[in-house]
Amino acid sequence: MQRNIHRFLIAAAAGAALAWGAVQAQAPASTAAAAQAPAATQLTVRDIYDRMEAAGYRDIREIEWDHGRYEVKAANAQGERVKLYVNAGTGAVESSRVRGRHD
Incomplete structure (x- = not known):
């Protein structure tokens, strides 16, 4: 039984990692770069x-x-x-x- 739970957890983690990779691959590169770049400072x-x-x-x-x-x-x-x-x-x-x- 513990062995089945262990296998299930490994499979769930692998599935989550694959799903996350698919989401990242679909995001445009400009959006990812824009999220990391600081916004330009505008004077008041x-x-x-x-x-x-x-x-x-x-x-x-x-x-x-x-x-x-x-x-x-x-x-x-x-x-x-x-x-x-x-x-x-x-x-x-x-x-x-x-x-x-x-x-």
Whole structure:
């Protein structure tokens, strides 16, 4: 009787191992890699504000999320109104446009 129980437990363990292997084989590799990779860090609106202020921008009027990056409306060191597109992960200004004079 003990021998039968022992055989049953070995067979159950082997079956479970085979089933687990089949489940793993069906999972896409990108899903498994994504589960292990840390999520990209996104800066907060406050972080973006502080970084823009430290970079010399003033009168920061608006910070909005726009297509995976931040859009910032502010004045540059020359007093011109600018629209900045800021990387959400690094806080780097990716592009800017002068919008007009700010008095």
